[in-house]
Amino acid sequence: MTKYMVDKFMRYVELSDARVAAYVADPAAYVEGWLGAGAGAEGATDDRVLTEAERAAFAARDYAALYALGAHPYLLWHFTEAVHAHEFTPEQGWRELVERYRAGVAPQGVVDYIP
Amino acid sequence: MAELVLAAATPHNPLLWRAMRDPMPDDLAGVAANFARFRRAFAEHDVDVVVVIGTDHLRQFFYDTSPAFVVGKADSYHGTWENEVRTFGMDAVEVSGHRELADEISGRTVLPEAIDFAVSLEWRLDHSFVIPLQYVRPELDLPVVPIHTNASMPPVPSVRRFIALGEHLSRAISSWESDARVAILTSGHMANDVGGPRTFAGSPDPAFDEAAAAWMRDGDLDGAIRVCSDFERITEAGCMTYQYLNAITALAAMGRPADFVDVAESRFASSPFFLWGSR
Numbered sequence A: 001m002t003k004y005m006v007d008k009f010m011r012y013v014e015l016s017d018a019r020v021a022a023y024v025a026d027p028a029a030y031v032e033g034w035l036g037a038g039a040g041a042e043g044a045t046d047d048r049v050l051t052e053a054e055r056a057a058f059a060a061r062d063y064a065a066l067y068a069l070g071a072h073p074y075l076l077w078h079f080t081e082a083v084h085a086h087e088f089t090p091e092q093g094w095r096e097l098v099e100r101y102r103a104g105v106a107p108q109g110v111v112d113y114i115p
Numbered sequence B: 001m002a003e004l005v006l007a008a009a010t011p012h013n014p015l016l017w018r019a020m021r022d023p024m025p026d027d028l029a030g031v032a033a034n035f036a037r038f039r040r041a042f043a044e045h046d047v048d049v050v051v052v053i054g055t056d057h058l059r060q061f062f063y064d065t066s067p068a069f070v071v072g073k074a075d076s077y078h079g080t081w082e083n084e085v086r087t088f089g090m091d092a093v094e095v096s097g098h099r100e101l102a103d104e105i106s107g108r109t110v111l112p113e114a115i116d117f118a119v120s121l122e123w124r125l126d127h128s129f130v131i132p133l134q135y136v137r138p139e140l141d142l143p144v145v146p147i148h149t150n151a152s153m154p155p156v157p158s159v160r161r162f163i164a165l166g167e168h169l170s171r172a173i174s175s176w177e178s179d180a181r182v183a184i185l186t187s188g189h190m191a192n193d194v195g196g197p198r199t200f201a202g203s204p205d206p207a208f209d210e211a212a213a214a215w216m217r218d219g220d221l222d223g224a225i226r227v228c229s230d231f232e233r234i235t236e237a238g239c240m241t242y243q244y245l246n247a248i249t250a251l252a253a254m255g256r257p258a259d260f261v262d263v264a265e266s267r268f269a270s271s272p273f274f275l276w277g278s279r
Helices: A003-014 A017-025 A027-035 A052-059 A063-068 A073-087 A094-108 B026-044 B082-088 B099-106 B127-136 B159-174 B206-218 B221-228 B231-236 B241-254
Strands: B003-011 B049-054 B069-072 B076-079 B093-096 B118-120 B144-149 B181-188 B260-264 B271-276
Touching: A003 A017, A003 A027, A003 A052, A003 A073, A017 A027, A017 A073, A017 B082, A027 A052, A052 A063, A063 A073, A063 A094, A073 A094, A073 B082, B003 B026, B003 B127, B003 B159, B003 B241, B026 B127, B026 B260, B026 B271, B049 B099, B049 B127, B049 B159, B049 B241, B069 B099, B076 B127, B093 B127, B099 B144, B099 B159, B127 B144, B127 B181, B144 B159, B144 B241, B159 B181, B159 B221, B159 B241, B181 B241, B206 B221, B206 B241, B206 B260, B206 B271, B221 B231, B221 B241, B231 B241, B241 B271
Parallel strands: B003 B181, B049 B144, B049 B181, B069 B118
Antiparallel strands: B003 B271, B069 B144, B076 B093, B260 B271
């Protein structure tokens, strides 16, 4: 399990409007591209590694799975909000996403998110 | 010598920035009134410089390197981040720094005995710093010394270190050879669970909120130490509740009960308002 890398990916995407847009356009391809774009051994350290389960969760925007994998809750919520906001409608907006998110994570209780 | 004339602890909930607008929603009237009271206090105390204590939300500081306490030594700071403009509708701002006071606090050549600070000369402030400043001093015309406390990336400093920070600030300000009038502005939360199982469902722990307000009302550092030394207990109150400890730093700096204590209820988790004045 690589909780640190899960947090690193979420933070990287959520900080930037352009990265959010690129990720939501094709989550699976974006994850693979991110994994392949870390620094080499000669650059400032920028390692990028995700397990199969973590890659699958990001490809599916599966916040409940990411929560179970130990994603930092604060980062996870804001990442989730950022990558679903383009789908908001008057009937299915922020409040409904909050309800779905809570329904996904609440049964799991408090998960150890310390990397 | 400089004088610590005012300390304040406020919420920094960035969702207020869009929600707390005229016509004022009924449930936010109490929060707005408290911020107005604090704004008057900053004006009435003729504050010259503000030490702003907040917790960066994994933006500037992250797990690649996570310091416990960071003192900002920059001449100026850019305020807020692209994601906070997008998510919260916040405005980009510029804030002046105060290098001389920053050096008094962190030590210029050798760190003080009390705290092993990290320092930063290039730091973009997030909502934890910008939101409280915008509400208590909308003109943003006072120089600041920002201090980041790590309250969201365990391992976090113990409650005794937050108290040591407050006591150190009090000493550093009172021994600074200056006629400046200094305020401490801290921000954080009461019980708060953003991203956790009780996210955005009101206060996740009203009993914690009640006890935590009483520590401020009574000046009860021992009570705060008893509960806040238990990381599991704080986490039970919500995954982001540890940021409450920023208010304990203000209590320790002032060394007496707060003059004003209110925990405002609204659509959001409870909002802390604690104020210590000298006028």
